[in-house]
Amino acid sequence: MTILRKVDDWRVFLSVVLESKTEEFKLMGYKDTTENIVWQCLKQKVWKGNPEKRLYQIVEDILHLNTNIYMSYLTVQSYQQDDLMASIAALTENEGQDNGISN
Secondary structure, three states: OOOOEEHHHHHHHOHHHHHHHHHHHHHOOOOOOOHHHHHHHHHHHHOOOOOEEOHHHHHHHHHOOOHHHHHHHHHHHHHHHHHHHHHHHHHHHHHHHHOOOOO
């Protein structure tokens, strides 16, 4: 009998596999890679949320995660972070002008 669980429920059993994938990416030059970043990449790019899967399917997905998908995820995250920082800067700049504060 194989057990189906939500992807997030399997997370606690996967630290060794995630560590292996993280080390692989670090050896390929992605020095800031962490287990959590790899996990979030898989959730957004491979699983698209929190579907039900079997443990062996999750392990297979982790081990088969390639650098193209990972780089795509990092690029989108970078753009979103830049947009967020630009929005915050624009808001704080406008707020200062509204209050009569000059730079």
